[in-house]
Amino acid sequence: MHERGPWKKIISAMESSLPSLAQGGRVLDLGTGPGEPANMIARGMPAVSVCATDPSDDMLNKARARMSGLPNVQFAQVDAQDLSRYEDESFDAVTACYVYMFPEDKERALRETYRVLKPGGKLFATYWTELAMMSLLRDTMTGVLGFTPPPPAINPLVLAPDDLFDGMLKDAGFAQTEFSVGAYPCATRRMLRNRTTGVTAIEFIAELIDAGRKSLLSTAHPPRGACAGQLVIDRVVCLPPCTVCARHDASEGEAG
Secondary structure, eight states: OOTTSHHHHHHHHHHHHOTTGGGSEEEEEETOTTTTTHHHHHHHOTTEEEEEEESOHHHHHHHHHHTTTOTTEEEEEOOTTOOTTSOTTOEEEEEEETOTTSOSSHHHHHHHHHHHEEEEEEEEEEEESOOHHHHHHHHHHHHHHSSOOOOOSSOTTTTOSTTHHHHHHHHHTOOEEEEEEEEOOOSHHHHHOOTTTOOOHHHHHHHHHHHHHHHHHTOSSOOTTOOOOOOOOOOOOOOOEEEEEEEEOTTTOSOO
16 A cells, blocks of 8 residues: 555545544445455544445455455445435445446435435545556557557546546535645556566556567568558656545535
8 A cells, every 4th residue: 555545545535524433333345345444544543433345245254354344334346327225325335446437327326325425425436637657558559459448347447537527526515625636657567577587567568568579660561451651659657646525515615
């Protein structure tokens, strides 16, 4: 967990904008994955009841293992698009760390979030605005295909365009939105470094592309389907900025 990572930013925003929450309240964590930020909230605010949810049973098992023994956490296999198991206005806060990019019906997921929040309750959400690996994959495929491929069907950067998510939040009923943008080092290089050769996946892909480019450029008659061209990777940056959004109902009437 990096110091500038999203979980700590969510907790900090929650503590500053909902100072009374630590005395007792309910928090719904959507897409908890292996258990964050639900785990940090439950341990840091023992008087708060935390509902850790995820559509994947495998992820919930990891979350249960991480939070084993914590008495203030409940677990449920829940899709953000359908929170019908929860009553209206039943949570003081909702957290969603890298969640809203993935539901098929994103607008419905946001409407459901708004429905279960109490008046004055807040949504703390993060989403990616840039991912180095996505740029690398796009540039790689462009070099192979000879044209820029369309975005993937499941696109983690789908909310990146300016003002898009802000508009979706307002359409769902959120009257006030606040954004902060930050960046933290990506673990891609460290995680994907070959222990034998010391070469990272990014470097390896770049070498393959360069070798393929030289081969294609030296071939008078490229084989059918081959693309004779040049690909220049001019940015391999492992700094994916993320956006943390603090949300609250207009009835509260104060900045979060």
